[in-house]
Amino acid sequence: MPAETCIMGLFKDDGKAAKVILDLPAAGFSFRRAHSPIPSHRILEALKLRKGRVGWFTLTGGIIGFFAGFALAIFTSVQWNLIVSGKPIVSLIPFFIVGFEFTILFSVFGNVIGLLVCSRLPDYGGLASYDPRCSGEHFGVLAACEAGREGELMDFFQKKGGEVKVFA
């Protein structure tokens, strides 16, 4: 596999960054990543990305939580088979509260796990090819080119109105 160099173009406008992402393949360069200080719909549309998959983790957590909450309340009640105030041992209405709270709690756990898994966090290694300006006011587009074509890629970014950063 030929050696590759990664170069980042930094733009002050997400519209320009999105346009660059669309134009990269035609210029013969491969797109690697886009970095931005805010979620940019223009960039996500340019990348033609579908919705994140976090929701599946959230849903799974919620289903587990719902049944876990009811199961815990029912299990603890049948361990203590004592009728209080004429209420049945397995009283679904009060147990719904436990089921509901567990549904939310486990949904959130699923959501956090999904967020970490889908976003591939923690990712301290990814900072090696990252420019700190991307958390400020710049939108960064990281692209790769074959060895020897670095100048072309730098020109490409500069013609589109961006600043350039080369990663070794």
Next chain:
Amino acid sequence: MTDLTYAQIDETVLNTLERPRPRYWVFVALMLCGVLLGAGAWAYQIFVGIGVGGQDIPVAWGTYLINFVFWVGIAHSGTLISAILHLFRAGWRNPIARAAETMTVFAVCCAGLFPFIHLGRAWQVYFMLPLPNQRLLWPNFLSPLMFDVVAISTYLTVSSLFWYTGLVPDLAVVRDRSTGLRHKIFRVLSLGWSGAHHQWLNYSRGYLFFAALATPLVISVHSVVSWDFALGVVPGWHTTIFAPYFVAGAIHSGLAMVLTLMIPLRRIFRYEAIITLNVLENVAKTMILTGLIVGLAYGTEYFIAWYSHNAVEWESFRWRAMGEYAYGLYFMILCNVLIPSLFLLKAVRRSVPWLFAISLAVNFGMWWERFVIIVGGVAHDFAPHAWGLYAPSLVEYCIMVGSFSLFFFLFLLFCKHMPSVSMTEMKETAHHAG
């Protein structure tokens, strides 16, 4: 909306993290003294026994439960602002969302201490965990107190995770603009966040789900707290309106605390361009609504007592207005309903001194509301020979001072060491405005 550029937003917020002046540490030390006073009083209570508090038959739930409900209430508006207003796409909540979420987390921490304190033998708290005891008996989930354990611990966990998730992109901003030890700490805390497209894609989705899950949770939590009382057969407590009544009151008091915190924060950190007068005015407008709901609930309680023809219920409410604690009822009506209705006047809504003064009045009134409900119910219930009065002891006052000091101590530490305004959300606001 804001006219600031991304760089100006970063600069304004990051300037607040500069080395603090000595005056800041004086305030921190003062709050720490309050915390130590409270901790000392609690230690004394543990050593001597729960009897050093003023709670006694018939009022077994005094300031410990009043403060518990008060702090849970304060916690509610943070989630209202960060979650519910996020779902409604109310852009004005962005400048105050971070501080309100932080307030939520610290207020739940303060609230969570009181059941431990009230337990007396705090080390036996494991009785409330879903674990079998020595006789293999498990906690009874039919009890509203167990509902409370589940609801409050869920709320603390969810609000903490929601708060931290919202912080991650801002922690990366601080990491990228710091050096030395601070850089190392924020590098770890920001989890290597780089704002990559796949991170934002999933983050936006995950944050939306967080908001959608926190919304029903916040309503359920104070409903569950209200059922601690409403499921007890006590006049003044045993009513079906408690859940919405408590939720509205919680949001009312929480919004007041948001104003109490935001107004000094805005002045000290020169946030006037971010936390604009329009933002404060919108909080005040929301308080008109919550104040009216709370007023309706006060009226409805009296109507139910009168319309029911229940002699015990009616006597309880008559005593509430004319008995030994009548001043509490008038404090709550005045501070929670009448004074906030001054916000109907635009001049009052747009006057920072008025906003601050009214927010303090509502905080005061909401504390008294909890006093009237909690103490008033059991002090004057069914049997006249069992009626009695209650006054907090010095230990209780010290613990109360400790809880308020702990809240402000944590908030002071937070706002000087973490971004107290969400830079990312402010940039989004600027992006959409531009």
